[in-house]
Amino acid sequence: MNYHRIKIAAIAFCIIICSICYGLNRNHKYREEGFVSIQETPASSQEESLAGDLIETSKEPLRICYVHICGEVAAPGVYELEEGSRIFQAVAVAGGFTENAAADSLNMAESVKDGMKIQVPNQEEAQKLLNEGADFSGSFQEGRRKVNLNTAKKDELMTLRGVGEAKADDIIRYRESHGGFQKIEDIMKISGIKEAAFQKIKDDITV
Numbered sequence: 001m002n003y004h005r006i007k008i009a010a011i012a013f014c015i016i017i018c019s020i021c022y023g024l025n026r027n028h029k030y031r032e033e034g035f036v037s038i039q040e041t042p043a044s045s046q047e048e049s050l051a052g053d054l055i056e057t058s059k060e061p062l063r064i065c066y067v068h069i070c071g072e073v074a075a076p077g078v079y080e081l082e083e084g085s086r087i088f089q090a091v092a093v094a095g096g097f098t099e100n101a102a103a104d105s106l107n108m109a110e111s112v113k114d115g116m117k118i119q120v121p122n123q124e125e126a127q128k129l130l131n132e133g134a135d136f137s138g139s140f141q142e143g144r145r146k147v148n149l150n151t152a153k154k155d156e157l158m159t160l161r162g163v164g165e166a167k168a169d170d171i172i173r174y175r176e177s178h179g180g181f182q183k184i185e186d187i188m189k190i191s192g193i194k195e196a197a198f199q200k201i202k203d204d205i206t207v
Contacts, residue, residue: 065114069094070159072101072120085112091120102126117159146206149187150180160201167192181207 063083067090070076074095081090088108097103100122112118121129147156149171157168170190175181184205188198 065112065116067112067114067116067118068159069118069120070155071118072098072122074098076155076158081112083114086110087112087118090118098122119156119159146204148206149184150175150207160204162193162197162200183207 064080065083065085066078067081068078069090073091074097076094079090079093081093086108087106087110090112091097091106091108097120102121102123102125105121105126106118147160149157154165154168154172157163157171158165163171167190170192171187174190181187184202184207185198186207187193187201187205188195
């Protein structure tokens, strides 16, 4: 009877030992074939991966603004700048000042804004405004200085909304052949400039 119990216990022990060996052998095989459980991944690697994902998703897109710079710069036009840029950077992308630019009339440290127009005056224009007692400590933007239809250069006329190269040429031809504009409403005599277009620019022009 005791012998029978010992025999059963021995068999059970052998089964347990075999099960343990099989499990160890299987785990070793998985490791050799590159199967590593998530629990075995170092905690620091998981944290680094998560931190990287958070950094990627937290990056804000670059904000852009468009600035129109004209007058006494080498290459007048509309330029794309990063939000928060300064006027000196706008001047730089426009090729810098011309020799006749009144650079001191600008606040070069002023921040640009989307849709901003920067008018760089020449020495004669700046002196004239100074003699008239005009306050131009800023950057000649946003309607501080009106465009004179009878004296403005082509690039100045093109700063007006809706006035491209062709219309600017038409304005110059009109004033040369008619002795100039008598009143700002006369600009509606130019082909393509009607009442609606006039209303958009009437506050920006003078004669």
